[in-house]
Amino acid sequence: MSTPRPRRTWRKPPAIANPVLRYSVFVLVFAYLYWAIASLPFNWDRIVQGLPRAVRIFGSAFPPEFARSQLMISGFTESIQMAIIATLVGVAISIPVAIMAARTISPRPVYLLGRGIIILARSFHPVIVAIIFVKAVGFGALAGILTLVLYSLGFVGKLLAEAIEEVDYGQIEAIRASGAGFLKILVYAVFPQILPRQVGLSIYQLDSNLRASAVVGVVGAGGIGGTLMNAFRRFDYDFAFAILIVLIGIILVSEGISGRIRRGIA
């Protein structure tokens, strides 16, 4: 009765079906890599000369020097203050912008304006923004805070707008059917749905601002970054190394705390 079962082979189909195209892509990628490496100006002599210098710098960084802790404390305090203020202000501004930039609840022109603000805020790396603000408002924490506000606005605004676009539309419909207007719909149908995302994003942004506040300090926008830059300029590598160690410690702690809070509210 039973007929012999025919043998059939199976292989995973390749990602690019056309074999000519597939091999052309391989060849092109390798050709580009070869060209890129060959044409970059690696000057081996200078690299070899630089090595002892690098060894000397790292050598003089040991042991890290914590004697000028007063300078370090005031730098870090300023950085943390900058991060907290910038997060509060940035998140507060990002909420209305995110509402504007949510396609599903905003009229078209408002949506485009909201998206425009977010794209603008995200176009430049914080360091470039910081350079511009330092030129505009002078050295110090204010330039740093403005930079981080813009940075927070771009990031939180974008992700919050996406969260708003993904809310369950049925809940909006139900609140709307009760005769509620736009603001009441926001408060009852939209905010409760995006609240966990909102809290998570704000905490993540605080974390991220803490990190970025050290970087923007390097270009003169206040905080520990300025202290770090000065230490390098005066060849105080041991002090610079001490600052870096504390920075890593603070970021680890903040990451731990923010991770725990975000898990708690999920």
Next chain:
Amino acid sequence: MLKITDLTKRYGNGELVLKGLNFEIEGPGLTAIIGSSGAGKSTLLRCINRLVEPTSGRIVVDGVDVTTLRGRRLRHSRRAIGMIFQGFNLIDRLSVMENVLSGRLGYVSFAQALTRRYPQDDVDRAFSLLERVGLQDYVNKRADTLSGGQRQRVGVVRALMQEPKILLADEPTASLDPKTSQQIMSLTRELSDELSLPVLVNIHNVHQAKEFSDRVVGLRYGTIIFDGTAAELDDDALDRIYEGTAGRGEQGEEPVDDMAIDTRGVAPS
């Protein structure tokens, strides 16, 4: 109470979903709207409270032509029209009481809504309605901790908080198991009688339509092809309503265009 004249609806440039409906509800009682998926039942209901914009025709609710209303006057007309949904559409992260009180959003100020300080009368009404449906012990529970049947009862209470002149129910039992579904339909029937409230129910389950309604309207591809008492709905009438639509499923999901998601934004409403 409700008078619909020559109502049509077309989504975008598609076909007509409603093809010139005429129908009237004069007084209390439960009217079931039956018809296969895509017949236009959800669209019809959503045109009445303007969650969907009718393309042409007139809808008069309680003496007011709602088809031309805008802004505040549209919102005020919606207060008089309660609605119950297939997916309950409760605000999951808010408490049962907040969900119930949200039925008063058309009446209270924004500050009252934001701070949850509703007038004492509203709170009294909320408690007594929750007792009526047996949910008095769930006042401060989060809506997403309730079972399906409990959630739909919250949905019913929320709609009744509006002190509606008419109640719309869009497949209120389609997400529930058979027993719970039967309970919700009985509850709706009882409340309709107690409050002398006209109720318009979209329903897939023909047995329930016959059991609970005074009147049945059969919709087929956007046209009313049956309108009579539950007793008059015989096999012949059912054949005409569902003929040729078999396989599109009696329990099937409504197609996307019938879910009537209006993406033009809630702002201009």
